[in-house]
Amino acid sequence: MSPDDLMAGRTGRHCLALPSNRLGLYLALRHWCAPGQRLLMSPISADEILFLVLAAGLRPVIAPLSPADGNIDPGAVDLDAVDAVLTTNLYGLPDRVAAFAGKPVIEDVAHAIETTVDGRPLGTFGVAGIYSLSKHPGAGSGGVIAVEHESDLRTLERERDRLLLPRAFLGEVHSVLTSMARHAALRLRLVRPALRLSRSLGLEEEREGYRIAPRPDDVRLALKQVPDLPAFDSWVQADLHDYRTRRSRLSCWYQSRRLRALSGQRERRIAGVRLLAELPTAAAAVRDHRDQPLFRVPLLVSDRDAAVAELERHGVATGYLYDPPYDDYLPEFTEASPAPAVARWWGRHVLPIDPLYARRALPVVRSLAPAPPVSP
Numbered sequence: 001m002s003p004d005d006l007m008a009g010r011t012g013r014h015c016l017a018l019p020s021n022r023l024g025l026y027l028a029l030r031h032w033c034a035p036g037q038r039l040l041m042s043p044i045s046a047d048e049i050l051f052l053v054l055a056a057g058l059r060p061v062i063a064p065l066s067p068a069d070g071n072i073d074p075g076a077v078d079l080d081a082v083d084a085v086l087t088t089n090l091y092g093l094p095d096r097v098a099a100f101a102g103k104p105v106i107e108d109v110a111h112a113i114e115t116t117v118d119g120r121p122l123g124t125f126g127v128a129g130i131y132s133l134s135k136h137p138g139a140g141s142g143g144v145i146a147v148e149h150e151s152d153l154r155t156l157e158r159e160r161d162r163l164l165l166p167r168a169f170l171g172e173v174h175s176v177l178t179s180m181a182r183h184a185a186l187r188l189r190l191v192r193p194a195l196r197l198s199r200s201l202g203l204e205e206e207r208e209g210y211r212i213a214p215r216p217d218d219v220r221l222a223l224k225q226v227p228d229l230p231a232f233d234s235w236v237q238a239d240l241h242d243y244r245t246r247r248s249r250l251s252c253w254y255q256s257r258r259l260r261a262l263s264g265q266r267e268r269r270i271a272g273v274r275l276l277a278e279l280p281t282a283a284a285a286v287r288d289h290r291d292q293p294l295f296r297v298p299l300l301v302s303d304r305d306a307a308v309a310e311l312e313r314h315g316v317a318t319g320y321l322y323d324p325p326y327d328d329y330l331p332e333f334t335e336a337s338p339a340p341a342v343a344r345w346w347g348r349h350v351l352p353i354d355p356l357y358a359r360r361a362l363p364v365v366r367s368l369a370p371a372p373p374v375s376p
C-alpha cells in the first residue's frame with residue numbers, strides 16, 4: 001500500500017503523496033490563502049517554513065506563544081487581524097486548533113503524525129493537515145497532505161505535478177541508504193561518528209548557530225517574484241535538496257514500510273514520554289499528554305547547548321532546535337509578535353528529547369538545571 005493510502009486509512013481523509021511536508025505546506029498556503037493575506041504563525045518552527053510563507057506571497061504575523069507548550073497562545077492573539085492560521089504542533093504537542101474556528105487553519109503536523117485529540121488524529125481538524133515521513137517514521141523524506149474534500153485534492157495534485165522536478169533515481173537510492181545507515185548508527189550508539197561523517201559529506205546544511213543564513217538582500221529580490229516557489233528554493237531546500245523531486249517506487253516502498261512500523265514503536269514511545277514527563281524540566285504541557293506518542297519531549301533547561309554536547313557524547317543526537325524566533329531572525333519580513341519573550345525563552349532553553357531514547361538520555365538529563373523563569 002502506498003503512503004497516501006496508509007495515511008488515508010489512519011485519518012479518514014483524502015490524501016496525496018509528496019516528496020516532503022514542505023511542498024505540501026506551500027500547496028496548502030497557495031490553495032487556501034491569496035497573496036497579500038496575513039497568516040498567523042508561530043516563530044518557533046523549521047527555517048524553511050518561514051520562507052514558504054514568503055514564497056506564497058503572505059505576510060507572516062508572528063503569534064505570542066504559550067510557555068506550557070511552545071505553540072500559539074490563542075488567548076493572546078487577535079484573530080480578527082489575520083486571514084488564516086498555520087499551526088505547528090511543536091514536538092507533537094497539539095495546538096489548540098478549536099480556538100481558531102472561523103479562519104482557515106492549515107495544520108503542520110510534521111511533528112504530530114501520532115498525536116490525537118479526543119481520539120481524533122491531529123491534521124484532521126483544519127482545512128488541511130500536512131505530515132512528514134522523515135519525522136516519526138524516519139523515512140529520510142516524504143510527506144502526505146490530508147484534506148476533507150476530494151475536489152481540493154484534485155486541484156492540489158495538479159499544482160503538485162506542476163512544481164515537481166523530474167525523478168533522480170541515484171539520488172533516491174542514496175537518500176534511502178543514508179536513512180537506513182542513520183537508523184543503524186543510532187541503534188549501535190555510533191551517533192558521534194555518524195554526525196561527523198554526515199557533516200563532512202555535506203549532508204547537513206551550513207548554519208549560523210541553529211538557523212541557515214537568512215540573506216535578507218536575496219530575500220528582497222526573491223520577493224519581487226511572489227507567489228513563486230522556485231525563487232525561494234535556496235532557502236526552502238534546507239537539509240532536503242530534493243524536497244520537490246518526483247519519487248519512484250523505491251521511496252514509496254521505503255516510506256510505507258517505515259509508516260507501518262510506527263504502531264510497533266507506539267508503546268515504547270509512550271513509555272519514554274512518561275519517564276521524561278517526571279523530570280522537573282519537562283514543559284508543563286507534557287504532563288497533560290503522557291498518553292501521547294510524542295515526536296520529542298521538550299525539556300526547558302538552563303544551559304541547553306552544553307546539554308546538547310553532553311548528550312552527543314552519550315550517543316543521543318539532538319535536532320529540531322529553532323533559535324532565534326522568526327521575528328528576530330528576519331525582522332524586516334515579519335510582523336513582530338506583540339509579546340516575544342516566551343518565544344525567545346523557548347528558542348534558547350528548549351532541549352527536545354526523543355522518547356525512544358529516553359533511557360539513554362536519562363543519565364544526562366535527569367540532573368539538568370531548569371531554565372530560569374520566563375521574564376515578560
Ligand SMILES: Cc1ncc(COP(=O)(O)O)c(C=O)c1O
Pocket residue numbers: 020021022023045046049088108110111131132133134141142143240243320
Ligand atoms: C515543524 C516542521 N515542519 C515542517 C518540516 C518540514 O518537513 P519536511 O522535511 O518533510 O519537508 C519540519 C522539518 O524539520 C519541521 O520541523
